[in-house]
Amino acid sequence: MADNLQHIAVCPGSFDPITEGHVDVIRRASQMFEKVYVAIAQGAEKAPLFSVDERVAMARAACAEMANVEVDSFVGLVVEYARQRGAVALVKGLRAITDFDREMQMSWMNRQLAPDLCTVFLVSHPDYAFLSSSLVKDVASMGGDVTKFVPEPVLNRLKEKLVRH
Ligand code: PNS
Numbered sequence: 001m002a003d004n005l006q007h008i009a010v011c012p013g014s015f016d017p018i019t020e021g022h023v024d025v026i027r028r029a030s031q032m033f034e035k036v037y038v039a040i041a042q043g044a045e046k047a048p049l050f051s052v053d054e055r056v057a058m059a060r061a062a063c064a065e066m067a068n069v070e071v072d073s074f075v076g077l078v079v080e081y082a083r084q085r086g087a088v089a090l091v092k093g094l095r096a097i098t099d100f101d102r103e104m105q106m107s108w109m110n111r112q113l114a115p116d117l118c119t120v121f122l123v124s125h126p127d128y129a130f131l132s133s134s135l136v137k138d139v140a141s142m143g144g145d146v147t148k149f150v151p152e153p154v155l156n157r158l159k160e161k162l163v164r165h
Contacts, residue, residue, distance in 0.1 A: 009033040009089045009120070012078045015040050016048045017154045018059045019136055021128030025093035028122055030066045037085050038063060040073040049137055049161060061153035079114035087117065094121045095129045 011026050015038070029036045038059050042052045050058070052073045059071040074081040082090060090110065092103055107119035124131075131149055140146045140158045147155060 007034040008037070008085055008087045009035070009091045010037045010039050010078070010082045010085060010087045011091045012039045012041060012074075012081070013092075014045045014048065014133065015055050015059050016045050016050055016133050017055060017136070017150060017158065018062050019128070019131050019133055019150050019154075020148070021093060021095070021124055021131040022059075023062050023151060024125045024128060025091065025122050026063055026069060027066060029091040029120075030069050033089070033091075034068060036066075036069045036091070037081075037087065038069060038071040039078065039081055040071070041078065042073055042075045050157070054157060058151070058154045058157055062151035077113065079110050079117055082117055083114065089118045089120045091120045091122060093124045095124045095131070 009029055009032070011022075011029055013022065015022060026036060026038055040052060040055050040059060048055070056071055056073050063069045063071060078090065090107075092107075094100065094103060103119075103121065107121075110117060110119060128149075136146050136149055136158075141162055146158065150158065
């Protein structure tokens with residue numbers, strides 16, 4: 001392997017909020033790359049439940065024990081953010097076949113925009129194959145227990161947020 005290869009990856013997403021499924025993908029990415037930036041997109045969700053600052057704070061707490069992971073937010077194109085960070089790869093989790101179409105479209109578009117940047121798909125842990133931020137919000141808003149699906153700091157913020165709504 002060439003000495004000058006940089007092993008920096010970006011895990012982009014809305015993370016509204018971060019779930020245990022995301023944390024699993026980020027943890028595995030952190031074992032494959034020297035440095036991983038979790039990049040929270042501002043404006044990707046039309047009506048996010050959490051502000052970008054809240055999403056960053058929850059993701060930082062959830063990834064606190066991963067020494068080579070840094071949580072950040074970005075505005076604009078993810079390929080531009082990745083270029084600024086010197087990343088060689090975007091890492092995304094793939095759950096069921098339902099993710100495939102949208103993820104492939106994004107990866108092909110990103111490849112057009114930045115031919116040197118790879119998209120790496122990590123297959124989700126089967127325990128989290130059904131899990132999404134939207135489902136967590138739905139279930140929590142109706143009083144369901146989401147303890148198993150989100151890191152503790154997210155659970156606390158979800159409770160605060162949903163009590164206030
Ligand atoms: O959590 P999600 O919905 O899978 O995240 C989608 C995200 C944020 C990765 C995507 O919408 C994105 O990259 N947004 C930034 C703007 C951009 O680069 N759009 C073109 C991507 S093809």
